[in-house]
Amino acid sequence: MRQSQLLIPTIKEVPADADIVSHRLMLRAGLIRQVASGLYTWLPLGLRVVRKIEAIIREEMDRSGAQELSMPVVQPAELWRETGRWEKMGPELARFQDRHERDFCLGPTHEEIITDLFRREVHSYRQLPCNFYQIQTKFRDEVRPRFGVMRAREFVMKDAYSFAADQASFDATYREMHRCYSRILMRMQLDFRAVEADTGNIGGANSHEFHVLADSGEDTIVHATEGDYAANLERAVSAPPPPCGAATETMREVATPGVTTIAQVAALLDAPVTQCLKALVIRGKKGPIVIMLRGDHELNLIKAQKIPGAQQPLEFADAAEILAATGANPGSIGPVGLQAPLIVDPQAAATADFICGANRDGHHYRGVNWGRDLPLADSQVLDVRNVAPGDPAPGGQGELRFLKGIEAGHIFQLGRTYSEAMQAKVLDRDGKPVTPIMGCYGMGVTRLVAAVIEQHHNAGGILWPDPLAPFDIHILALNYGKSSIVREAADNLAAQLEAGGLATLLDDRAERPGVKFADADLIGLPRRIVIGDRGLREGRVECRIGHGAEMEALAPNEAAARLTDLQR
């Protein structure tokens, strides 16, 4: 393809709005243009990459036995009302009415549609297990679109939905999808981790996220230095703490005027932060709930949300509520003599001789011990904190480390949530109706384009991995417009390569060499041939195969042969 005929609007100056490297490079290399917040046009070059990724996903999904179909973007409200999600979803679900004033939404996901199809068309256990997928545009009116196509409102997703008659059969499909996702990301040459995750809005029991590692990632993932434990920070746990040490101090109240933060308390009393416990107060359905954490730890909002009796969604109590419930202002709250319900993180429960607020402004207790100075029931001890780097890993092997990741895929064990709500049933061997167990499997196609660039770039531009490059070869024809020998050699070579099945981008523009080189670096095709008068006088073109490779001088036919051979 001739570059002069393709819209590849590369730009030198970085748009000020773009913050992360993939977003900048996608704009600079002419892959995308923004239309509105979270909405993008895919230009020819960008779209070719999307198609490459789709092709890999399609191949691997097909290999795993899934069948492709395509569901509508526009979905009727009735189906969403059946599962209760029409009410539950909130403003992220884009709703509208048709001319007959019937309610519709733009599909953010397709559990309702596929389950509706399933209940109409599948009636026998003999047809199970089955797994349907589509690659399609989704719309989610995100609270905050950001980082270009990384978090867009309209995006392309591969979504799959499986149905199984029994748990063992479901598990086999789930494991196969886990492997399938790994294969896809490996083929894309991505450094990734599969981690245990929280299921969020979709619901269900277990899930795994597939994270592409990148410092710009929005998620924190936790992994063990030994063994294969890995989880999203929202869900990660550490090994249980050693049993609480014996009390060595007596409990006493100390004056701490004006001291309200853990750092101040620790400094004033000359004690390690780990010896101090901090209190957080959330709203419960029947009044405030006090949570005790070790001073150096932080609350995990997802875990805290699951505290029995906690308000949904999680909210913190304000100063007035705290004062009413404890008799003190924030900064002086503690568990001793507390009337409000109390939840204690295991690490806090395993701290002896601790320091805490005295529920009296300007006062703390030190030398406090659970059991001796205040009661603590097992039911009150609940893991509600974020693990920290260096914590012992669960299972006792190694310690926990943190990484930043981009969530590229998420697979869910849905159980019977949707099949039950929508009355999907098949008859089993004995002729009895059974409700199938479902799974769903998402992968962000357009997000993956950005994720790949995050991992594959240098100062000059993108470095596409071979399987994803928008073209196989970039031919830079220097002085194409004026030199007939360059033109002839370039045209011949391009035709030869195309005939050999290689997608070729021929830079035939009337640009100076420097511009062509700079643009080629930006666009980042892995194979490059430079054709100029200088080389042609010796009967040579220059050929670079692979991003790091050296330029080699070869005869045009030789270069063509080499490249077409590689293709086989």
Next chain:
RNA sequence: CGGGGCGUAGCGCAGUCUGGUAGCGCACUUGACUGGGGGUCAAGUGGUCGCAGGUUCAAAUCCUGCCGUCCCGACCA
């Protein structure tokens, strides 16, 4: 939704504080030179200064409201 920033030519920005002829770089057009890493010179094209009100003899500039967009926090592929 809460907090902050920004809206001036296609892009990147200056001008706004202190009101008085709308500017610079890149890009684009034409010509000449140049021709292996974003080249040089010359001549051009292009702007209701986000929108609506207000203050003023006079508003890009001051005031009010709205809209858009980006960044930071709770959600997600």
